[in-house]
Amino acid sequence: MSDIPLILEPEQLASLLEHEEIRVIDLSSPQNYLAGHIPGALGLPFQALMAGTPPAPGKLPSIERLTQVMQAIGLTPDTRIVACDDEGGGWAGRLLWTLEVIGHTNYSYLNGGMTAWKNAGLPLTTEDATVTPSSITVSIADDAPMIDAEQIQQRLGQNDLQIWDARSPLEYSGERMVAMRGGHIPGAINCEWTQLMDPQRDLRIREDAKEFLAALGIDGSREIATHCQSHHRSAFTWLVGKSLGLPIKAYPGSWSEWGNLSDTPIES
CATH class of the missing domain: 3.40.250.10 (Rhodanese-like domain)
Known part of the structure; x- marks a missing residue:
């Protein structure tokens, strides 16, 4: 395997x-x-x-x-x-x-x-699948690909972290507000998650994803932290970055946390 x-x-x-x-x-x-x-x-x-x-x-x-x-x-x-x-x-x-x-x-x-x-015309079934439960124990890995709000704030002025905002342009600009405060993390690059899907190829990851992102400035020269509103859309952008070999983490708190904190820096 x-x-x-x-x-x-x-x-x-x-x-x-x-x-x-x-x-x-x-x-x-x-x-x-x-x-x-x-x-x-x-x-x-x-x-x-x-x-x-x-x-x-x-x-x-x-x-x-x-x-x-x-x-x-x-x-x-x-x-x-x-x-x-x-x-x-x-x-x-x-x-x-x-x-x-x-x-x-x-x-x-x-x-x-x-x-x-x-x-692709491949087989489908309506039968329920069953599985024998395992006894695995779970813990957070030391190198888990995630970052929190405090870590992002500490690194904003260091020029070693790039923020990939996977939300819509209206959320990014603050015109659409779904938190106490609207806008985006300072310096964040907006690339909505759906831009990485190819509707002509059944929503597969677009074949030119690496070049497309590099043209926006997301080229892997710095570590990347991706987020959306609740780390759903940005889970896909994390996956795309991972598949391209980019140094990428995710911010699971996302805008629902950042935009509801009173002291986080925001641009609009």
Whole structure:
């Protein structure tokens, strides 16, 4: 399983489904999952991956909750998780980022998710998948790819950190406010998450992603911290950066935390 790529095409996954080490996790909406999913895929509600508590619902849940989730999907060190969803990669990326945070790097993303799978005419089933729970213990890895508000503030003046804001341009400018304060982190580059998806190729990651980002100034010359409102959209941008070999972390507090703090610097 070690030679399976991070970005997995539907046909590649189809040829791997019989391997017991492969575990497909589908983060599509419950109704879409029930209407037809990849044979053997387990449905996982995205809420399981988030703390869900205001003002920053996108932060990690407790270690106890994470342990329960990972045991429920049968995670072991040998399990190759393949994540997919029905919306272009945000929730799938959130699962893969969470796995990286707990030190499980044995994973792949189904490029284009269920849109690409269905449009390739590959098999679907409505049968419930079952899995034997594992007894894995979970902890936060020392090199977990995440950064917090205090760390960002400390590094803003050091010119060694680049902020990738994956929200919409209106959120970035502050015209659309979904927190106590609107705007963006000083110096942040705005590249909305959907700009990295190719609608002509079933929402796969755009083939020129590296060049596209470099043209915006996101070229990997500095460490990157990506965020959105609740680290859903930015879970996909983290995944894209990871797939391109960029030095990237995520800020799970995201704007729901930054914009609701009274002392964080903001530009608009």
